[in-house]
Amino acid sequence: xxxxxxxxxxxxxxxxxxxxxxxxxxxxxxxxxxxxxxxxxxxxxxxxxxxxxxxxxxxxxxxxxxxxxxxxxxxxxxxxxxxxxxxxxxxxxxxxxxxxxxxxxxxxxxxxxxxxxxxxxxxxxxxxxxxxxxxxxxxxxxxxxxxxxxxxxxxxxxxxxxxxxxxxxxxxxxxxxxxxxxxxxxxxxxxxxxxxxxxxxxxxxxxxxxxxxxxxxxxxxxxxxxxxxxxxxxxxxxxxx
Ligand code: PGA
Numbered sequence: 001x002x003x004x005x006x007x008x009x010x011x012x013x014x015x016x017x018x019x020x021x022x023x024x025x026x027x028x029x030x031x032x033x034x035x036x037x038x039x040x041x042x043x044x045x046x047x048x049x050x051x052x053x054x055x056x057x058x059x060x061x062x063x064x065x066x067x068x069x070x071x072x073x074x075x076x077x078x079x080x081x082x083x084x085x086x087x088x089x090x091x092x093x094x095x096x097x098x099x100x101x102x103x104x105x106x107x108x109x110x111x112x113x114x115x116x117x118x119x120x121x122x123x124x125x126x127x128x129x130x131x132x133x134x135x136x137x138x139x140x141x142x143x144x145x146x147x148x149x150x151x152x153x154x155x156x157x158x159x160x161x162x163x164x165x166x167x168x169x170x171x172x173x174x175x176x177x178x179x180x181x182x183x184x185x186x187x188x189x190x191x192x193x194x195x196x197x198x199x200x201x202x203x204x205x206x207x208x209x210x211x212x213x214x215x216x217x218x219x220x221x222x223x224x225x226x227x228x229x230x231x232x233x234x235x236x237x238x239x240x241x
Contacts, residue, residue, distance in 0.1 A: 001199075001213065001215070001218045001219075001220065002218070002219045002220070003199070003220045003222070003227070003230075004219060004220065004221045004222070005222060005223070005224060005227055006221055006222070006223055007223065007224075008187075008223060009035075009038045009187055009223075010038060012038070012039070012185055012187070012221045012222075012223070013038040013039040013041070013042040014042065015221055016039045016119070016183050016185060016221055017039060017042045017043055017046060019117075019181075019183055019219060020039075020043065020049070020117060020119075020183070021043075021046070021048045021049065023116065023117050023181055024049075024050060025053065025115075025116035025117035025181075026052070026053065026054065026112075026113070026116050027053075027054050027056060027112045027113065027114065027115050027116045027117075028049075028053055028054070028055050028056070028086075028115070028116065028117055028118075028119070029055075029056050029058055029115040029117065029118035029119060029120075029171075029176075029179055030055050030056065030057060030058060030076050030080060030119055031058045031059075031118075031119050031120050031121050031129070032057075032058070032059070032072040032075050032076060033121045034121075035121035035185050035186065035187060036119055036121060036185060037079065039119065039185070040079040040080045041079070043080060043084070044079075044080065044083040044084060047084065049084050049086065051084065051085045051086060053084075053086045053087070054086070054087045054088075054089060054112060055076060055080060055081050055086050055087065055088045055089070056088075056089045056090075056108075056109065056112070056115060056171075057072055057073060057076060057088070057089070057090040057091065058118070058120070058129045058170065058171055058176075059072065059129045059130045059168055059169065059170035059171065060072045060073060060090055060091050060093045060168060060169050060170075061093065061165040061167075061168045062093045062098060062143070062165055062167040062168055062169060063093075063165045063166070063167065064093075064165060066094065070157050070158060071093075072090070073088060073090040076088060076090075089105075089108055089109075089112070090105075091104075091105040091141065091169040092104065092105070093168075093169055098143045098167075098169060099142075099143060101169065102140075102141040102142055102143060102169055103141075105141045105169070105171075106140055106141050106175075109141075109171075109175065114178055114179070114180070115175070115178070115179040115180070116179070116180050116181065117179065117180065117181045117182075117183065118176055118179035118181070118182045118183070119183050119185070120176070120182060120183065120184040120185070121184070121185060121186065122184060122186050122191060122194050122195065122198065122209050123147075123149070123150055123153065123194060124149055124153060124190055124191060124193070124194055125147060125149045125150070125194065126193075126194040126197055126198060126206070126207040126208050126209045126210070127147070127150060127208050127209075128173065128176055128184075128208050128209050128211075128212070129170040129171050129172075129173075129176060130144045130146060130150065130168045130169075130170035131144070131170055131172060131173050131176075131208045132144060132146070132147040132150065132208070133147070133205065133206050133207065133208060134205050134206070135172070135173060135205060135208055136173070136205060137173045137174065137177070137205065137211045138172075138173070138174050139172030139173050139174055140171070140172040140174050140175055141169065141170065141171050141172055141175060142169070142170065142172055143167060143168070143169055144167065144168055144169075144170055145166060145167055146164070146165070146166060146167065146168060151164040151166070173208060173211045176211075176212065177211060177212065177215060180217060181217040181218075181219070182212060182215055182217065182218045182219070183219050183221065184209070184212070184218065184219070184220050184221070185220075185221045185222070186220070186221075186222040186223075186226040187222065187223050187225070187226055188223070188225050188226055189225040189226070189228060191222075191225075191226040192225065192226055192227070192228045192229045193229060194207070194209065195220075195222055195226045195227060195229070195230065196229035196230050197209070197210060198210050198212070198213065198220075199213070199220070199230050200230060
């Protein structure tokens with residue numbers, strides 16, 4: 001694991017964009033949320049990702065109407081896929097049988113040869129994707145009921161808490177662990193507990209992100225606030241000059 005301490009989201013975006021462009025993933029796993037937005041803006045501005053790149057969604061709400069601005073497919077298309085002319089693959093959250101849709105998404109991921117590089121945020125409760133605390137590390141794509149903290153955190157994107165869906169489809173922790181390279185980004189003091197549990201706490205389902213600790217190629221990019229409670233490890237400072 002490599003830990004990169006950055007000054008701010010702009011520096012994180014620059015570092016992550018360099019990594020991604022160097023890696024030139026054929027299949028890019030994309031998280032949604034506030035955290036990766038500066039990165040996506042930079043990737044679009046630089047126009048260096050090959051148009052043959054396929055972007056796979058990490059997760060998606062169930063129950064939002066087609067065209068809803070918070071459908072993650074729509075968000076990723078608008079922020080990354082359409083401006084760069086890429087291809088997107090997403091779980092079919094409108095399927096009558098969401099469990100069958102999860103199986104089809106698994107098949108699609110296998111057919112693509114797996115995720116080459118997965119971009120991740122981290123939830124305040126340590127979730128990755130919508131894999132909430134308690135999720136087995138063996139899970140593949142599945143339907144989840146969202147944790148109260150997750151719904152509360154995401155209410156800002158809806159007209160209040162009651163508008164936030166209760167369920168979603170997410171790639172499982174096993175899918176994320178299988179990605180050849182993982183870039184996890186975290187900003188702010190509100191993520192500090194989750195980051196410290198991930199980096200230095202017990203490897204346990206209480207901290208879904210701790211499942212990544214032994215990954216062969218994990219880069220954690222975080223600001224000082226998100227790293228404040230880190231009680232371990234040599235940090236590697238990305239220059240601010
Ligand atoms: P955020 O969400 O980027 O909006 O903070 C991260 C997450 O919940 O995984």
